[in-house]
Amino acid sequence: MSEDIPFDRSFDLVPGVVKEIAPGIRALCAGNASPFTFKGTVTYIVGRGHVAIIDPGPDDDKHVTALLDAVRNETVGHVLVTHTHRDHSPAVPRIVTATGAKTYGEGPHRASRPLNIGESNRLDAAADIDFRPDVALKDGEIVSGKGFTFEAIATPGHTANHMAFALKESNVLFSGDHVMGWSTSIVAPPDGAMSDYMNSLHKLTGRTEEIYFPGHGNPIQDAPRFVRSYIRHREGREESILHRLAKGEADIPTLVRAIYIGIDPRLVGAAGLSVLAHLEDLVARGVVATDGPPSIAGVYRFGA
């Protein structure tokens, strides 16, 4: 795939085994490995004695048990959720029942735009539509507990309700699925939106955090440089789409074949949605045209 990004596909966690990965930050990997989740969702525990949990993960018995074991004899006052995909938030109710923690997040799951006529949301199965945070956070809002202070950073794009959380005490960022070291993020309409996603990447380039802790994969060192490579990668993908359209109109399968050389067959569907996300953005900017609203079955050409 895209080797213009300095990916790190090593991984240091064993599912079910909690590990202190930085002073006051513990990580626990759920055993839900897949082509979309890498080695599994990483749940973070921040603090000692009084702790916050970030992304409790999937509703999986082993993971929930390991997470509750890890915080035994500690007070869990806060559960923060980066976004409402089924590998991140469905364990929340069981963690809340066991700990009495308050939940924080941007809001319930929602699509980035209304469905077009005749369009079905093929991403429904990936969403946790039950999550409702006790406290709905706005961009820039502070969540603090004993020993930790988080700044909520609205980072829509992967989902409309995605948030990253900056830990002020150690100047690190919990980046959820917005920025991950092992892979690009999936931006798939209608849940995701490319224009939002790019804005959310640019937003991070103005920040000071050097290390990111993502929802999947190892921590990202030198994160600002990594984010810049993410931005360049998307710009390159857009160029590839335009390059192909310069040769004549094309549908999405044709564009996927032209752009994603040697792609894992299991990821072709996701690649098509990612191309659709770019095309939606290009159509909105008047660079590319199609008949009717941009759709997965549409034919695309240069021009307004």
Ligand SMILES: [Zn+2]
């Ligand atoms: Zn996700």
